[in-house]
Amino acid sequence: MATKITSGDFDEQFLTCPVCMLHFRDPKILPCLHTFCKECLQDWATKQQPLECPTCRTQVSIPDQGVDGLRTNFYVNNLLDFAAAKKGAEPGVPCQVCEGNVEGSKSWCADCATLLCKSCTAVHRKLPCSKDHEVTPEETLKAEEAISNFHRKRHCDKHKKYELEFYCESCNALVCTACTVVDHRPGKDHNPVEIATVAQKRKRTLQELLQDIDPRLKEIQASVKKVERTMENLPPSKEAAINQTKAYFRQLANLLQKREKEILSQIDEQCLADSKALQTKKEAIEFQLAGLTSAQTFCQQAVEHGSDVHILEVGNQVQTRVETLLSKQLDLESDWSEFQFVENMTVVDVEKEVDNFGGVKTNVDVSKCKIVRKPTVQGFECVAELTIVNKEGRPCVTNSKAVTTNMKDPSGTVVPMQLQMRNWGEWEISYVPKVTGNHMLEVKVNSQQVTGSPFDVEVKEKDTPVLTIGQKGSGVGDLDGPIGVAVDKDGNIAVVERGNKRVQVFDGNTGQSLNIFPVAGEKPYGLGVDSTGRFLVTSWGEDCGLRRYSKEGKLLNTFKPDPLLDPHGLAVLKDGRMVVADKTQQKSCLLLQPDGSLIREIGKGQLKGPVSVSVDELRDVMFVTDDAGHKVFAFDLDGNMKFDFGKEGKNDGEFKTPRGVTFDRAGNIILVNNTDGRVQVFGPDGTFIRTVATVKGGSATGIALTPDGYIAVACWKGHCIELYRYM
Template sequence: MAAVDSLQEEFVDESLTCSICKDIYDDPRVLPCLHTFCAQCLEQLREEMNQFTCPTCGNQVKCKNEDSIKNLPSNFYINKLLNFWALHNSEEARCEMCESGTRVESVCADCKLLLCGNCLTAHGNSPALKDHYIITLHDLKDPGSRSKYTGAEYCPKHPDVRTTFYCQPCAKLVCRECTINEHRQGFMHSPREVSEVAQKYKDRLQTLVQKTQDTVDALKNTSNTIGKELATITTNSQVEKAKIKEHFVQLKEKLEKAEQDMMVKLKEMEKKQREPLVEEKEGFEDMLRSTEDGVKFCADVLARNNDVEIVTLMGQLEDRLKFLAANQAKREPLEKHITFQPSTEIKYELNLTCKQLVIVDSPVESVPTIIVFWPQKGQEKGAPQITVTSPSGYCVTLETTKISEGVFEAVWRPQTSGRHVVGVVQTGGGGETTGRRRWGRFSGKEGCTPLIVEVGSNSPVLRFGNKGSQQGQFDRPMDVAVRGDRLYVADTDNQRVQVFDLNGKFCSLFATTSNPESLVVQADGTIVVQCGEEVLKFSPSVELQKKLYLGEHCAKISGLAVQRDGRVVVVDSSQKIFLFVEADGTLVTQLKGQGFMQKHISSVCVDKEGNIVVVDSHQHCVQVFDSGLNFIRKFGEHGRQPQDMWGPTGVSVDSRGNIVLVNAGDNSDVGGVEHGKKLQVFRPDGTWVSTISSDGDKLNKPQGVAVTEDGHVFVVDSADHCVRKYKYM
C-alpha cells in the first residue's frame, strides 16, 4: 500500500502540479508552445506585461486583450485526471455501479460512473460498453499505459447526448441533434464526425511529428557533438595546463638565473662605480685634516697673543693659510646612475643612464597614449618635440609639456593601427630645431635608435546579443541610453526595452505599446520612449505614467531628447524641430528656417549645458542650438577621410561636452574608415578628435550611441542585432 501511495504522490508531483505555483492545477490552460499552467498563474504574468515568456521554454506569448488567457484551450486530459483524482481521494468515493460500498479503482467517462475492481471487469466484458473511456489507478501509476480516448464530451445544450461531430467553420464540438438545428450542413456550417476530422488531423500531425522528430534527432546529434567538444575542451585544457605548468617551471628557473646574473652584474657595476669614489673621498678627507690642522695652529697662535711668536712665525703662517685657502673642493657630480630596464621577454639590461623615451601602456587606435621623455645631459635646453611616423609614412609632430625638472610629456592619439616609429626632435631655447637631432630609447651604446611601437586596433571590448525574442536577444534594435550603471536598449521589432548592466548582463525588460525607435533616461531614472507618433513616459519602476500623441504636429519622428527642465525635444525628419511641454504634449516651439535647412534629421541629444545637438544624415553634418533653439554652429562634410562624415545616424554627448557620432557609411561589404562605417569624436566646438573603426567585427548598420563616464561608448547595430562597446577616451 505504501508503494502505491508513493507512486500516486510521484504522479501528482509530475503530472498534476503547475510549475509556477507548485500546486495542483486549477483550470489548466495550454500555451501555444504546448506547456500547461494554471489560468490564474498565466493571468498574473499577463497583468505584469502585455507579453510574457513561457516559464518552461522561454517562448514569447503576446496578449492582444484581457480575454487572451480565457481563450487559451483547456488541457482536457489533465482536467479528467484531476476529477478522478479528487473523487479517488474523497472519503465518500465508492463504487456507483454495484452500490457495495467498495473503494473506487476506476471511472468511466462515458457512463459517468465510479467503478470498483469487480465492476470494472464486468464493464469491460459488456460488448455494448467496450468503446467507453476508462481511467484506472494503473493509468495514474503508469501514465504511458493510458488507454485510447474515443470521445466522452457531452453537449452543453443536450446534456445526455455525446458530442460526436465537429463543425469546422465554427471550430466547435457538437452533438447529432445540433447538426439538425444550429449546425445544419450549409454555407455557414459543415459538421463532420469527430473520428473523420480527427483522422485528417492525425495524418497532418503525424507528418509534422515525423518532421519534428527529425529536428529532435538533429538536436540530439548536435547536443552530442557539443558534449564531445566540451569533453575535448576539458581534455585539451588539461594537456595545455600541464604544458603551462611545465613552461612556467622552466620560466621560473630562467627568471631565477636571470635574477642571479643581474645581481652579479649589479654588484660588479656597483664596485666599479664605488672604487674611484672611495679613493676620491679618502683624498678629500686627507686634505680636510691638513686644512683643519693648519687653521687650528694659526688660531692657537692668535689666541696666545704672544707678539714675539706672531712676528717670528708670520711668514710661515701666511704662506700656509694662502695655500690651504686655494684648495677648493671642486668636483663633477655623479651623472651616471645604474638603471634597470625590464622587458616583456626574459631579457634585461642594466645601463648607466637615466635618460630614455617611454610610452605608457600599449597604444590603441584613437585612444590617448602618454609619451614621457628624459633628455640626456647637455640636451635639457629647449622644448623637445615628439615625432610619430605611421605605417603609411605620414609623420606628425607632438608638442611636449614639461611636467618636472628634466622630464617632458606628450599626448599621442594614434589614428591607425600597425607599426609606428616614435622619435624626438630637440629644439633650441627659442623653439628652433637644432640640427633635427633625433633620440629614442637608450640602447646602451653610443647613439640612439627610434622607438618602434605596435598600435593595436580599437576592436570592441564587448559585444552581446543576436537575433531572437528571448532575454538578451534583439530584433532590429534602434537606440541605446546609459544612466548610471544601467544600459537601456530599444528592442524595436520585439516591442520592448531591455535593461543590462555595463558588462552586458541582462537585468530586466518591459513592453512598449508598439515598436520603440528612440529613448532617453533622465537623471531621476524616468524613461522616455518614442514609439511611432507616441512618446511614452515610464517611471524608474517601469510603470507607464504618461502617453503623448504627437501625430498632429509631426510627420515622422526620428529622435527625441529631454532637457533638464523635463521638456521633451522631438525632431522630425521633415525639417522641423519641436519642443513640447512634458505634461500634456502642448507645442511650445517650432523651428524651421535659417540655420536649420536640414534634409533628413536622424538623431538628437542634449549636452550638459542644455544645448541641442542635431544630426542630418543626408547633408552629413551636425548642427548645434542653445536651449532657446538659437543657432550656434554647424560642422561636418561628406567624405571618406577619418574626419569626414558619411550618413551619420546617431549622436551622444559626454560629460566633457565631446560629441560622439556614429556613421552608417556606404553599401560596401568591406566596412572600415575608408567606407564610412565609423565612430567619430569631436570637441564641443566641432574640432575632430579621433575616429574608431576596428580591423575586426566591423559595424554593419549602426544606429543609436550612448557614452559612459569611464570613457566607453555603446553602439546598437540593427542589422547584426547586437550591441558593441568601444573605448574612446
C-alpha cells in the first residue's frame, strides 16, 4: 500500500524536469504519465514526429491545441509551491510583497502563490478581494503533514475569480459556480456534481487499482531479481563459450595443419621415388646410347679408313653388333607425368560448410519459431514478423547474427532487407518490393531454416486488395451482406452481417475466422469495439436498439434510450461513451453515456440522413457521413458544427451516398461511397487528397483502419471484406 509523502520524503527528483534538468516550469503530463516542462515538450515536439516520450519512448499524440492541450501536473506545482514556501519561511528571505521583513515569520497565500510577511498577511486578510484566501502560516509549513494539505487553488479559465468546485460528468470537465449557471446548467445535456463527490468515487477506483498494483509489483520485482541472477551468470557463460570456441577451432586448425604436413610429406616421398625411378631409367638409356655410339664410331672408321682385308675381317662382326643394337627394344618414354595437389573438397565447398563448423547454442527451437507475413504492396514498406521461441514455446532473445534473411524477386534479383528486434524475441523484417509478382523469402535462425522457409510472398499493386476475406454464404468464413466493420486492439477485423444476422471476427493477417456469434434485431448495422474488447452493435427496424456483447459473444446489455429510433452507425469513445447516428427518425447523432443514457443530441436540424460516425478524440472532432445530403459533417462533442464538405457527383472529392468513415493519425478523413464503391481520402479540413481504390461489386458500406496501416472495407454487394494498403 502506498504511504503518505511527508515534507522530508521528497527531493529534487520530484521537482526536476528530465529534459532541462531544472525545476519544472508549467509541468505537463503525457499520456504515459511522465511529466516535463511545457517549453521542453514544445521544443521536443518540433524535433520529432510522431512524438515519443523522452523518458519511456512511448509514442504519444499531441492534441489539436498542441502541448497547451495536455494536462497540467498540479501535484508537481504543489510540491514546487511547498518547496518555495518552506524555503521562503526560513530566515533571510524577504517578503514577496513589501520585499522587507527578512528575518520575520512568513505565511503562504495559496490563492496568490505568494510569500507574505506578518504585516502583509494582516493587510491581505483585511482586503475584500483577498480576505477569503487560504493563507498557510509558518508553523503549518514546518509541520510534517504540511505537504499533504498544501494545494494551489484552481480557478476557472473563463471566470477567473471563481474556483473550480464542480465536475460536469456529461462533459468530463471541471467547472466553477458561474459555469453551472451559464455553460453547464443542470439538465439533459449537463450534470454538474460537486468535485468532492466525484473525486471520492475516482479515489476509490484508484485505491482499488493500487491494491492490484502491489502484487504485480512484487511479481515484477521477483522477476527483476531472477534476471539479475541470470545476468550474473553471463560473464562466466561467455568465458566458457569463448574457451570452447577457441579450443574447437584450434582442433580444426591442428587437424588442417596435420593434414597439410601429411600431404607435404607425401609430396616429398613421391618426388624422391620418381627421382630414383627416372635416374635408373636414365642410366639404362645412357648405357644403350654408349653402346650404339661406340658401334657407330667403329663402323664409321672401318668404312672410311679400313683396308679391304680389314673390312673382310671385321665386317661380319660389325654388322652383327650394329644389327643387334638396332633391333633391341628400348623404353625411351619417361612414363612420368608431373604430380600436383588435388582438392578433394574445394575451398568453395568448405566455405559452404564453414557455418557448420560450430555455432552458438541457445534454447531456440527453430521448429517452433513463427513467421507472420503481412500483405505486401509494390512500393510500400512491407514487413514480416519473426517470433523466436525456446523449447518451452516461449519467446526468447537471440543475437542479430543468428538471424539471416534473404529475398529474391521474380527475376532472381535480391531485394534489400532490414532486420530489427522490436520486443523480447520478436524481430521485424522490412523491405520495399519494387516489382509485383511472387517473391521468395528465406529466413534462418542459427543457420537452420525456420519452418516453412523459403516462403512465397505475393506482391500486389497498390490499388488492388492485398487480402480478400469471405464470400457469399452462411458457413464459417462466409459473409452475407457485410455492412459494419471494426478493428479490435489486437488488429483482428470484426464484421457485422445483415444477411446472416451475426458478428464474425477474422484474423487481420490471414483472414481466418476466429469467432462467430449471432446478434439480435431485424437489421443489424453499426459495429464498435470498446477499450475492453466488448462489441457494440446497432440494429434498426423491428426491435431496434444498441446492444453490448462480451468478447465471446454473450449479450450483456440492451440500450433503447427514448430518442433512439433508427440507429445506424456507431462510434465508441475510450471512456466508454458512445455516439450513434439516428438516420431517418431523429436525423441526428446521439452522444450516450456508457450506460446508454443520453448526454446530448448533435446535428439536429443540420443533418438529413446521418448514417456513419467516427470520433477523433485527440482533436475533439466527430465526422458524420450524410448519405441523403451527400456530405460529411464535422462536429465537436459539445455539438458545435466545425465544417462540412462534399457534394453529389462521380468526380474526385464528390460523393454518391457516402457511408463508412474513419481517420488516420494525421487527421486525414477516409470514407467510402455506397453507390460506386470508391474509397477516398480527404485532408483534416476536407480537401480531397486521393482515391485509394474502388471495391468489388462497386458498393461499400463500412470502413476501418488497422494499426499496421491497412484499410478494411465492407463490400456490401461483393459479400467480402477487402484490405488495401494505405500507409
